Amino acid sequence: MTKAxxxxVSGMTGRAIARELVDAGWDVTGTGRDAAHFPAELGASGVxxxxxxxxxxxxxxxxxxxxxDLVVDCVAYTAAHAQLLVERAAGLGAIxxxxxxxxxxxxxxxxxxSDDPPxxxxxxxxxxxxxxxxxxxxxxxxxxxxTNKVAxxxxxxxASCPVSILRPSRIHGPGxxxxxxxxxxRRLRDGRTRLPLAHGGRTGNHPTAAVNLARLVRVCAERPATRVLNAADPGTPTAADIAQAIAAAAKLPLEIVGLDEGVPDAWGRSPWDTWPPFFLDMSAAAGIGYTPVGTYAETVAATVHELRALPPADSAAIDADPFFTGRFDYALDDAALAAASIPSAPPSSSR
Incomplete structure (x- = not known):
């Protein structure tokens, strides 16, 4: 049995990778700084x-x-981290x-x-x-x-063994x-049925399902080589596509209201409101035999179900995260929705 x-291993990404490998027949060992964070279900599956x-x-x-036979490094952020593996690569089949x-x-x-999007x-x-x-x-x-990731x-x-570098974006998944x-x-939970989105909902920042990333890790492990690959979900899902997929997974109605250009900057903001959109080309991964587990819409359901089942204390903890500060200001939503419902004045005619 091949050893990985x-x-x-305890984070969202490490969990998905360990599960993918053990399901494919690998003998998997995961590391972390605290055994209390190691998911019990991974241990039960043989990790x-x-x-x-x-x-x-x-x-x-x-x-x-x-x-x-394989080391998967989910927590390499610096050249020093990489050097530790380079110095030990002689005993490794691939990284x-x-x-x-x-x-x-x-x-x-x-x-x-950067302050301005690329x-x-x-x-x-x-x-x-x-x-x-x-x-x-x-x-x-x-x-x-x-810059440290580049280093x-x-x-x-x-390194002296084959190395696959994967470049994911906006990783999502349970955990x-x-x-x-x-x-x-949360908007759906609070009874919101209309969502205003900037730039007509066409903004985008490519999501990467943890299960899709894990599948690409497995393909690289089965076909070791030195390479650099993007890692993202199929297609180019916009903010509107993503919001609709989440609502569909929750089986709740949601109308997307695309805002015109020139509205106040605070209107229609979302976690996927990058403009111009930032998407990754996945042709190179496909070229080595990678087939994704599913689209964003197909892979997000598990996360949505997990979030909808959260107890109040856990919901409050997410709300308290600085990332979500100001993101549930429904007065902004209502102002944007009210403005969007006002027809534009017809152009004046001249004689």
Missing amino acids: IVLG DFVRSDRGDAADLDAVLAGGA VALSSKAVYVDAQGRHSN DFGGPVVETTATLEPDFSGEYQSRLGYG MEQTLLA SSRPREWFVV
Whole structure:
């Protein structure tokens, strides 16, 4: 049986990857800093857990002492993290590491976390320019996240074994610590049936289902090579598409009201309101035999069901997350909806 080690197994992404691999017949060990966060269902499915700090060399030595056919690194953020694996690559069959679309930069120097959104003119391919690498390890900032991911990628690609770098976007799935779907689910729970969206609902920031990312990890593991691949859901789902998919999964009605250009900036905002849209091209992944588990609409149902079943205390905890501050100001929604219902004045005629 082939042996896989998932570094950072307890998070939403690590869980999905471990489940995909064990279902495919791999012998899977997952690591994390706290056994209390290891999902019981993973243990029941046959995934072993080892308490380990990803950034501690001695801990990593202990985890990798017996070698592995595959290491999946869900928690590599810096060049130093990557170097720890590079120095131990001789005993590994292949590495798959999760990077981010935040590495991409447009011709004007704009990126995923810049003040002004980037404009790539269409879905982004893997050969698109990236930010300059930052080897400082200071990744917990808007700029530092992407630049340190670039340094991580460059360092890891020098390993002696095959390395697949995956660049996901806006990962979603059950167990998320910050579920963007709550933006719609809470409105539905509160009886809201109309949702105003900026730019006619055509905005977009590509979602990546954890189960689709896990499937791509499995394909890379089964076809080891050194490569860089985007990782996102099929198609180019807009904010309107996403909101409708969430409502459909909840089996509740929702009318999308697309707002005209020029309305106040505060109107029609959503977690997917990037404009111009930021989508990823998935042709390269398809070229190595990857087939996604499903579309956003097909994969979001599990998250929606989880959110709708949350007890009040957990719902309140999500509301308290700074990410959701101001996102449930229904007065803004009502102002936008009222303005959208007023017909535009006909153009004046001249004689």
